[in-house]
Amino acid sequence: QSALTQPASVSGSPGQSITISCTGTSSDVGIYNLVSWYQQPPGKAPKLIIYEVTKRPSGVSNRFSGSKSGNTASLTISGLQAEDEADYFCHSYAGSSTVGVFGGGTKLTVL
């Protein structure tokens, strides 16, 4: 089972919006609305920020939003802040034989 495809890096200036893509296949992202996103600041543990494509856990800023079209899911961060600088990973359910598959991760740099 191959990892989901994410860009290695994205960057943006404070106040701007950025979007991180996560491309899978018709066996994972394309068929299930079960994509989640995780934020991992440098040297820290991952934190859930989006689940089931568009839902935000309690306490997560509404500057984070998720969407999906076909085999590609996306994470959008609006009003970029310096504290958003982190690695971001997507994850998708991929059928009953597995817990799922992660993306390779995207490093967000806030300029």
Add this chain to the structure above:
Amino acid sequence: EVQLVQSGAEVKKPGESLKISCKGSGYSFTNYWIGWVRQMPGKGLEWMGIIYPGDSHTRYSPSFQGQVTISADKSISTAYLQWSSLKASDTAMYYCARHRPHYYGSGSYFDYWGQGTLVPVSS
């Protein structure tokens, strides 16, 4: 408050055995799956396996089947990840995380994470 607290860093040599732990609190430990996730230096996340502490039912990723053993002691709300013979390639940060499984079109995510246990393996 849900918390997962992992055991501390362990420096090991190839061939040695190791068991690291993950203690849950702030929720009913027996009723939620716990997963283990590997992150090799500078790399992404890989799920290794999950366990349901209520009955110790376990599922492994094919990549880790036979390489590690996942267990749990529900009496002390603790899950474990162990190796019988470490290799240098096992050098990584290991995270435990509470897993919400797929259930009727919802779920399939890790909602709370431990702080990680660093395992350097070097001769």
